[in-house]
Amino acid sequence: MAEPLLEVRDLKVSFRTEDGIVHAVDGISFTVAEGEVVGIVGESGSGKSVTMMSVMRLITDPNVIYQGEILYKGRDLMALSRDAMRKVRGEEISMIFQDPMTSLNPVYTVGWQIEEQLKEHYELTKGQARRRATELLAQVGIPRPEQRIDDYPHQFSGGMRQRVMIALALSCNPDLLIADEPTTALDVTIQAQILELIKNLKRDFGSAVTLITHDLGVVADIADRILVMYAGRIVEEGSKEQIFYDPQHPYTWGLLGSIARLDRPKARRLTAIAGQPPSLINRPQGCSFRPRCPQAFDRCRVEDPHLTSKVGEGHLDACHLSVEDKRTRRDATINPELAETA
Amino acid sequence: MTVFEPEAEAIVLDAEEARGEIVGRSPWELASRRLLRNKLALAALALFLLIVAVSLAAPLYAHHVSHTDPFASNISGTIQLNGKTVQVIQQGGGKLGLGETPIGPTWQGQYFIGADAQGRDVAARVLYGGRASLFIGVGSALLACFIAMVMALVAGYVGGATDFALSRLMDLIWAFPLYLLAISLATVLLARPSDKPLKIGFITVQPSSLWIPLVIIGLVYVPYVYRPIRGQVLSLREKEFVEAAIAQGAGSLRIVFREVLPNVLSTVIVLLPLMIATTILTESALSYLSIGVQPPKASWGTIIQDGQSLLYTRPWVAIAPGIMIVLTVLALNVFGDGLRDALDPRSKVRMK
């Protein structure tokens, strides 16, 4: 297998706070291959954003503590000097954020902001930079780019602004694009457009994508592999098909069950996962999902499950239940129809 | 085949399992904890309270320590200094050797920092002055905040013509440069012949009454407090919890008291120390210009004015009250900052 583009090894990210040390990310490892789309799914506080912000070394909190390694094309990003990391940002790895209205500087035109990034990484004349910026705007589907390049962010609609963000992120042809909840702040119809755009970009630019979201439905179409995170750890990992058709962890079942679907013959209740995520300062003993897990039994209280592959190549989960147990309970709890299409 | 029913398989938590729970706290609790952790802010508060206490103890000082009446002239008085009898006002003393010079700092019980041109004990006067300055400072700040709060609540919540009228009134007062307004009011109220004191209804107000500067300064700062509160009321009015209260059938008055007031109150609480600092500075300026506190009363500002003619010979008369002002205002500012940080901690501070 070719060397992965990004390899995260046992990453732990903690924050010193007034109430104690918060273990936001508690030892996760995963890889992203070239051109691959990886979806990272989890609820608020699961550590998904902190993980990728750590990859970019964008966390400015002075109370942060890192452990582990983040290897990008073989180099440990954690060990790079600040200047070297600056070169990586924007040029090799770039990021788009959740709210495009606040993520773009309101006092500069979009053209200026794209050109700023271009000129930081390449030697370009003003004319060349402007031409390239116009091209980028066209590529992300902004109409009349030669005129809109001189507009300010507040003059664009939400979906258009996100496209501008994407243009910005791709301006230096990065090999990895991190998308942190890119569609959460947008309407559902625009959501589809943006996801389509990201899918096409993967094809046109060849970049790998890590898509962070709390909504499994968002990654259903474009992800190659999916990581499910809970309370700072990965609880399940696998290809899209494996996750959707043979989910192994009760948390994943909860996530799948909570997706509203229109293609049912009969309406049914959305399932909810009761309870609250655990405190990241005092982890409960045993499995951290246990207080909310209807499938829990005695072993769950005592022993912390490890992320291991039980059911197939590349499909890992962190649950004590046996594979057969899982299948029976799952089919009984999530969805009869899902079991049929497996 | 059953649907996923979490209630049917409810898990009961034991004490040991509660270890994994997130503990919730109210915003006031959080704020108090943060404030109590801020040593600097607490020290500033302590300093302010110390100054208040010392000023309140002025009569004790005058009686027991300096043995003088700080308001009575003592031009021909004498004191015992190091066994010798010394004139309080000396002829031809001081650097310039001209005319009469009051005694300088003795750094002892009597005339600790010297005498002023009237032979009065400056240290005792500074303490008495503190009472006036603090009374006016705190009083006018409270007055301004109270009036502004009531007006802002009414204007912001009722809206329409009332809001328009009140806000235009505030704009007008605010358009007057602050000092000019204060000076105008003060001049007008104080420029009266001594046989015709100010009468409001059946209350006769003496020109030296501390209430005059208090009310003037309080009124002048109403627009300053009014604006942010009104803005807040307007935005709170649109918030969902107010809509919810209306949907529950709560009347306007109840909404104002239950939902809006607590939020507004926290803004005012943060504003208060800073307002007091501002009003103390304003009062001292007005008194310095002789249109604030009037004799026979004294305030820190008037004492600085007293000290002006003695500045090059007996500077301590002017310096001492100023130091008191700086300490008081500084303490209030530091405490106000700490209060603000406690209620809105977005700054990332390095821990441990």
Added chain:
Amino acid sequence: MLTFVVRRLLGLVAVMFVLSILVFLIFFETPGVDPARLMAGRNPSPQTIANIRHEFGLDRPLPVRYALMMKRMFITRDLISYGSHTKVIPEILHATPVTLSLVFGAAIIWVVFSIALGLAAAVLRGTIWDPLLMVLALIGISMPVFWLGEIVNLFTQSRWHNSFLFSWVPPLGYTPLTQDPVTWFEGLVFPWLTLSVLYVGFYARVLRANLIETENEDYVRTARAKGISERRVLVKHNLRTSMITFVSLFGLDFGILVAGGALLTEVVFGLPGVGLLTYNSLTSLDLPVIMATVIYGAFFITLASALVDLLYAWLDPRVRPT
């Protein structure tokens, strides 16, 4: 643009009108205040008071008096001061350059220093320098400006005047620029420094608070994600947006100072500026001068606020009319 100017002009006229009426009412209609009696000095005879009243037209009906005064101020421009019996307008014009010299010089100093201090404090957050600088700023805003001026005078005019440090400081007062630029400058150095202390403290804190707030904004995060240098992020992104508030506050304060708000500094340093003129006219109830200075003040404040609005629109594209 034209509508903006026209609207502002109308606003200016409206404000001046309302203010002048207010001033008139305050000084002439407050119960118990009789300007004629006050101007007559100690123990006047009824005849003296009546004479004064007639001389200054105080026995005419209120609207007539007001109209007369306005006519004298704007049309015939021969409004006479009650106190000095000289023309009011030249008096103000004489005082204006003094105030402008004071305020402009102080403004330059305070803007430069507050930006430097605010930036330094924000950049050096987490080190000992940040709280140190902020305490310095706090002390600056905690000092009564007239008291600071007195202390400065104490040292520069008296105590250390004969040392090399301050021997060059001229006696208190103002020397016109046209007469002797060097003395003009020397006489203004300490007034400039004294006046700016207060404002440096205030603006450094404002800027630092803004910088810290914008630091947490998403677009600063995006700027970092683009890989640009920390310095560029600070100046082009963080500082640029923080300056919007800074500039609008500055504009208003500057306007207020020019309008006569620097009176305490003028008093302490013996500078015969507009502030001092206003103060003297207020305490002696010299109504024509009061009226003129209030109008002058209103003009400058309205002008300043209009300029601030323009500046704001230039700095923040979001408020521009599309």
